[in-house]
Amino acid sequence: MPRRGRTRTLTRAALLATAGLLALSACGGEEAGPKLELSAALPDAPSDDTVLRVGDPATQVALETSGLIDDLDIDVEWANITGGPKTLEAFRADAIDIGSVADIPPLFAHWTGTDVRIVAARETVDPMEHPTxxxxxxxxxxxxxxxxxxxxxxxxxxxxxxxxxxxxxxxxxxxxxxxxxxxxxxxxxxxxxxxxxxxxxxxxxxxxxxxxxxxxxxxxxxxxxxDPGVRDDAWTLYTPTTVLEDADKAAAIKEYVAAWAQAQQWISDNPDEFAEAYYVDHEGLTPEDAQYVVEALGQFTVPTSWDDVIARHQETVDTLVEAQDQEPLDVETLYDRRYEKAIAAAVEG
Structure with missing residues (x-):
């Protein structure tokens, strides 16, 4: 029988209060798993006591509403955190392991001294018709x-x-x-x-x-x-490299990105149900406004090859390097392509 994951949701206030205490602790929280090299194959499964701390409320709602969360075979502690600044703040406080953001926050995390890797990517099916x-x-x-x-x-x-x-x-x-x-x-x-x-x-x-x-x-x-008139649909999951160097956490993320990919497909296939569960019940929009948002955003797709995603991300990097005098960066070094294979297996299998 597979082990069913338990989940627990922390409010941001409680999360950051906990993070503050952890920052003062010499041990820094839960005991780390075995060391894993970033070039090593991902383990098949984490140890039974592994907890993955996730800042991804939209996916949490999608998994819970769809019932897909019953198939998530890891323990997850959910944090109601979104956006680049809050996610990076939580990373630096060692309060979450993985966050859901657009394509710019991982770049600025790197440029401001936090070593991170991108472990999943999402796009919009018709990005010019459905701007973010x-x-x-x-x-x-x-x-x-x-x-x-x-x-x-x-x-x-x-x-x-x-x-x-x-x-x-x-x-x-x-x-x-x-x-x-x-x-x-x-x-x-x-x-x-x-x-x-x-x-x-x-x-x-x-x-x-x-x-x-x-x-x-x-x-x-x-x-x-x-309308901005430019493509703006890139979306990622990213994590500090220290998390990926923990074999149990790295294995838990492999499980999570597979469930995440299925959740994105469910959102696209069930926009009305997602609108009610996330935008109305979670975000407080009216049903009419929630319907407007899901129609405006359109359908999502999770690519099983990251080649085009990385190429477009490099164009963005080059724009920022020129406009903001940032340090040049080969953006592919931020992508952990071990998870590309895990997502492909989940989507195509």
Missing amino acids: YELGVAPGVDVASIEDLKGKKIAYSPGQAQGALVLNVLREAGLTQDDVEFVEMQSVDDAFSVALAGKQVDVAPLGQTLAKTYLAKYEQDGASTI
Whole structure:
């Protein structure tokens, strides 16, 4: 009989309080498993007492709602953490083992001294028809196309996907950083929509959830959104390399990425059910807004070959190296392709 995983969810406050205590502890939490070289084959299964600490609430909801969680043969401790800054904060506090983010946070983790690896990737089936972000426009500001961004104040988060999106949009519009004014801030919670509403910025990238709620509040005052006109659908799971050097954790991640891939397919096949479970029950959207978001985001696909994913990621790296004077990086060195094979086996098997 397979061992069924137990799950437990921590709130972010409880998680980071625990992390603070762990940071003061000499032992740093649970006992590590056997040492595993990053070039070694992944073990078949973790030891029975292994717990994988996961910051991936959307997948948690998908697994629970679909019933796929019953097939997850590892113990998982869920953390309600999303976004690049919060995930990296949790990594550095040794509070989670794996997080779900876009393609920019792993780059900035590397560039700011946290050694990480990407262990899974997801794309959108029709990325240009279903952008992840809209460009929010402040009330009273005249921006009808990306060419109108010239001379505007734009919210800019250099360590997040929204920052790379802004750079790509400017390039697509034939503009440079000198043609606009960047207002640097982190896109956490609703910071960008608040900045727009207060007219601290003219334009800011908003995820589809925030775009919908922003328009609901401020469209009557003249707020609007426009399509960014560039591809922005890259999504990853990533983890500190120290986690992958623990044989039990590395094996648990192999189990998790397989379940994660199946969950992404379930989300695509069951958008109405996911909208209700995640966007309404978990995120607090109205049913109408939840339906809008799932339709806007479209269907997901989990590639079983990472060649094209890595090539596009390298283009993003090169853009950031040029625009932000970052250190050159061969992005393939951040991908742990052992998990590419594990995902392929789960998706194709």
